[in-house]
Amino acid sequence: MSQTGGGAAGATQPAEQWERPLPRPDNVSKPFWEAASRGELLIQRCPSGHRQFYPRAVCRVCGSDPEWERASGRGTVHTFTVIRQNHARPFRDELPYVVAMVELDEGVRMMGNITDCAIDQVRIGMPVEVHMVQAEPGVGVPFWRPVAGEGRES
Amino acid sequence: MPDRAPVIVGTGLSDYPQAPHLDGVQHHAQAMQRALADCGVPKDEIDGYLDAGGGGGMMIDDAVTMAEYLGIDHRYIDGTMTGGSSFEFHVQHAAAAIRQGLCDTVLITYGSDQLSRMGRGLGTGGLGRGVKRFGGPAQYEAPFGNSLVGSYAMAAQRHMHEFGTTSEQLAEIAVGVRELAGLNPDAMYRDPITVDDVVGSRLIADPLHKLDCCVISDGGGALVMTTAERARDLRQPPVYVLGAAGAQTHWNISQMPDFTDTAASRCGPVAFGQAGLTPADIDTIQFYDSFTITVLLLLEGLGFCGRGEGGAFVKEGHLRRSGDLPLNTDGGGLSSSHPGMRGIFLLIEAVRQLRGQAGAAQVPDCEVALACGSGGWLSCIGAVILGRDHPS
Numbered sequence A: 001m002s003q004t005g006g007g008a009a010g011a012t013q014p015a016e017q018w019e020r021p022l023p024r025p026d027n028v029s030k031p032f033w034e035a036a037s038r039g040e041l042l043i044q045r046c047p048s049g050h051r052q053f054y055p056r057a058v059c060r061v062c063g064s065d066p067e068w069e070r071a072s073g074r075g076t077v078h079t080f081t082v083i084r085q086n087h088a089r090p091f092r093d094e095l096p097y098v099v100a101m102v103e104l105d106e107g108v109r110m111m112g113n114i115t116d117c118a119i120d121q122v123r124i125g126m127p128v129e130v131h132m133v134q135a136e137p138g139v140g141v142p143f144w145r146p147v148a149g150e151g152r153e154s
Numbered sequence B: 001m002p003d004r005a006p007v008i009v010g011t012g013l014s015d016y017p018q019a020p021h022l023d024g025v026q027h028h029a030q031a032m033q034r035a036l037a038d039c040g041v042p043k044d045e046i047d048g049y050l051d052a053g054g055g056g057g058m059m060i061d062d063a064v065t066m067a068e069y070l071g072i073d074h075r076y077i078d079g080t081m082t083g084g085s086s087f088e089f090h091v092q093h094a095a096a097a098i099r100q101g102l103c104d105t106v107l108i109t110y111g112s113d114q115l116s117r118m119g120r121g122l123g124t125g126g127l128g129r130g131v132k133r134f135g136g137p138a139q140y141e142a143p144f145g146n147s148l149v150g151s152y153a154m155a156a157q158r159h160m161h162e163f164g165t166t167s168e169q170l171a172e173i174a175v176g177v178r179e180l181a182g183l184n185p186d187a188m189y190r191d192p193i194t195v196d197d198v199v200g201s202r203l204i205a206d207p208l209h210k211l212d213c214c215v216i217s218d219g220g221g222a223l224v225m226t227t228a229e230r231a232r233d234l235r236q237p238p239v240y241v242l243g244a245a246g247a248q249t250h251w252n253i254s255q256m257p258d259f260t261d262t263a264a265s266r267c268g269p270v271a272f273g274q275a276g277l278t279p280a281d282i283d284t285i286q287f288y289d290s291f292t293i294t295v296l297l298l299l300e301g302l303g304f305c306g307r308g309e310g311g312a313f314v315k316e317g318h319l320r321r322s323g324d325l326p327l328n329t330d331g332g333g334l335s336s337s338h339p340g341m342r343g344i345f346l347l348i349e350a351v352r353q354l355r356g357q358a359g360a361a362q363v364p365d366c367e368v369a370l371a372c373g374s375g376g377w378l379s380c381i382g383a384v385i386l387g388r389d390h391p392s
């Protein structure tokens, strides 16, 4: 698994061997996963300016047609947990690891893993940036790591 | 005018916490038999049926399948499924249907054999169990290895960050419920525990320890509801539905709008308003205790204490056997039983208290009880206020 590896933001790191669950891209989600495989993080924004994630066929606030918007790929840890027990493969071989809700600078949140950081260094409010891992052709998966040089306040 | 005030007249529990001799549908059947025997209603009088399914046994146990299996010739059916709180929503719906005359006598059933069938991996099996691809909202969570415990842990972590809540405060909830489990001969765990035991138990998903988590068990339950009029001829004293309300904020955990505020803050005031009561009027609470943090969030949402004050509130001892607001007098999900969707047991225990049939766990002079279920991942909250006396 290479999702703990480096690679500049905007590039997509190929996974040596992807063993985790995969998305089943549908009409709505396919552009998201494809963009991620090109190193781009997409969210949705409707004509009235409501942003949302996960992608839907309608704006969850006003019911209008949402459009894709490229996100900055930067955010902060809104909350997190350290998973220390999980019987499912391949996760049981990766324990312990961090699952977090990342709040993007654009205001929406997504679930992800914090990599490139000791688990006892993860804090709520910690600035993070996205890095993409290629799970299979046409599917990139976003992971998150601390923004270099920025505070890990305790 | 006949008195159509909705009442609970019959309750039944199937064998628990471990019943390898029963499949899921047998839990439904046994609980139904016991609830009918409890009140003396003949089975052919049932004309309303509510069932959430989701028991996960060998046979699909959704409402239409179970109505056929149990032989319920209903004229009112409801398959509302909001996870563990389904049964609080069912009481809300059944009460309205009985008042409206859509049916007269209602059966609600639940049954699960999850411990005997799957073992104890459920809460930390993750979404990845034996399946490779996920569609729908799960596709945005499944790749990251979150667990059921992890979802609640993220709420606990945020509560600690915002309000300074401590693991010791959360542990107090588990300690109090265990004390009450000691009075229930059927409870899965009955030996007393201390705060140190809880915070010293293994971390499952930070900051939740093993003893912050509910047990995994088998079990089933059934309720019979009817009109106050019909209840006059039945075996048990009726328990009145004084208020019942539900609300939803999200389903999947990653969509939770505010990790320290549940839909309890929306449905609680509605239920209290219907009953004309306040939290100070409640004699015992039967709350969904999937995890210690669940209880804390429900207490705050329903207004038993201010937002963020739950930790200090529980430390004052209100929820103990000797306190003024005993919590989960059957030993709860934390110590007695949790077959997957525990909401029906909250109602059954509230009825037992209001009938004065709770034995050593009886809350003195119990007039009003509140059952509050949390379904999904703190997603769908249902609050039911039950009373010993006729509301009029």
Ligand SMILES: [Zn+2]
Residues within 6 Å of the ligand: A046, A047, A048, A049, A050, A059, A060, A061, A062, A063, A064
């Ligand atoms: Zn909109």
